[in-house]
Amino acid sequence: MTQVPAGTAVQTSAPAAPGRRGRRSVDVPTLVERAREGDPRSVARLISLVEDASPALREVAAALAPHTGSAQVLGLTGSPGVGKSTTTTALVRALRQAGKRVGVLAVDPSSPFSGGALLGDRVRMQDHAGDGGVFIRSMASRGHLGGLSWATPQALRVLDAAGCDVVLIETVGVGQSELEIASLADTTLVLVAPGMGDGIQAAKAGILEVADVFVVNKADRDGADQTVRDLRYMQSLGGRHDLTGRWRPPICRTVAARDTDNGIDDVLAKIEEHRLWLESSGEGERRRTARAAREIEAIALAELRTRIGDLRDGAALDALAARVVAGETDPYSAADELLARL
């Protein structure tokens, strides 16, 4: 495994010149080339560039574009304590055994993978130490509710361009994050564990909406059968996946732990079934296009907000506000004037 270090200062061939934020200028084409050859430091550097919204961000995005679109994106979400970390480890192990190159983006503040994003240090996935076919990167969460960082889609594109066959995004299923992960992933796995029936009920609407595959982990524990029945009952109540011709999320049982991966093969089989369904139904293309559209829209709105902020700095907004206060114009006309200056 290759733990991708955060913010590694890679010496590039470009001459050192202070950037807008005091960073050295970057030889992006060389970085992308090296990342595609599997160099973990180049992958790390590229992710840092997109995470920091560095001046090179746009150049990086443009250089990555021709190489993206081939990775299968898996989302993994679930309440704290259901075993997301061990399941991720087991999935990575199985995917590596199948010869796949794997990327992991951990956006879970409670996970040992992403703990580092908060603690300033990154815990290594011991099982994969020394394996050059696995990139693991923890992403800072957007807050205590675990929302995905805005840079997650860009980091995903870096791993995609770096030749990962599968990118696994792991996040704790709280707040908006389960919806966000489902909007990024081709296939979303929702983990539940026995004895969390109340949680299932509470999260019902959310997990029914996002799950492509349910995984009942810790299936050797009391209550696993009841948990499966609860999920089946919830499905029977309807939901978008229950419509004819739509995908009905299967329910797998696993016992994922450091030394046992019972059931993981079945999960992978269901993921493959879902992949084939995505392809044959056209839903996969639809999801990828919708994902790109959301990303473009978010970037455009962020850019507009920046431009308005620049106008605020330039006192244009304050001057308009003063005229509204004086009754010389109204907020709508003022907004029109503001937009005309963008």
Added chain:
Amino acid sequence: MTQVPAGTAVQTSAPAAPGRRGRRSVDVPTLVERAREGDPRSVARLISLVEDASPALREVAAALAPHTGSAQVLGLTGSPGVGKSTTTTALVRALRQAGKRVGVLAVDPSSPFSGGALLGDRVRMQDHAGDGGVFIRSMASRGHLGGLSWATPQALRVLDAAGCDVVLIETVGVGQSELEIASLADTTLVLVAPGMGDGIQAAKAGILEVADVFVVNKADRDGADQTVRDLRYMQSLGGRHDLTGRWRPPICRTVAARDTDNGIDDVLAKIEEHRLWLESSGEGERRRTARAAREIEAIALAELRTRIGDLRDGAALDALAARVVAGETDPYSAADELLARL
């Protein structure tokens, strides 16, 4: 009191023609003129026009502008059960006795004033029945967390233009609403009640940030002294108001009920002191300008989102997304193209 009816269909002098949303066209100048004469139905109609984002919204905003800026805006917030409704009633009574024209915007789903916004029926303020100098309007809350409706600033401008000397915005202090109300008001009153010490601690950061005047209501109850001490202690811990030269929020005690208004005169005196401080310090002008700037910015961003939405309808965004998926372009370049079309 004049209870302003919601969505009253006022026959105007303009010929009836179906608007974009099937509404009759509106003679805005006449409506504004009548509202300024104190006609409650015209005030109600104008608020409905801004609330519904009707096609006439911009015309209404422009017609109101020259007449706005004179009302003193009071915010009143506090946890459920502290007595916001009785305090509002008492304040309105006292302001009327002082000869002021008063507007009330109630955005509190738990308040009898605004219950109507949820229940489809509006409860009258019995104490002010028949008083033509009071306009009361309940505003739909933005959700169960009690956020202010986006139309609240516009409704405020209607009451301002209609000649209200004071507009009182009442909202339950949960979620973001106390910050929102403070951003709208010249003077924000935070109500607390004895025996809610835990609540004070929990809300500490929020209420210290927004309060210009603290009101300990139900001050005849056990624990009122302790509540005042708690507030003083919190203030001693610092906060933006504790800086030299800044306003230090006074703590008033009231026993507001249907037949007793003990302490309300003191609250009004503190409000007046704060008004004079706002004037002499320049903070009042700063707040009003900042408020207008936020309003303009929000309108501009909403307009931009609408334009992007129109592009989505026009398939421009989908076409760009498809090119991103195909690796022909990257999301940032696509966003640039999208913005170029706005």
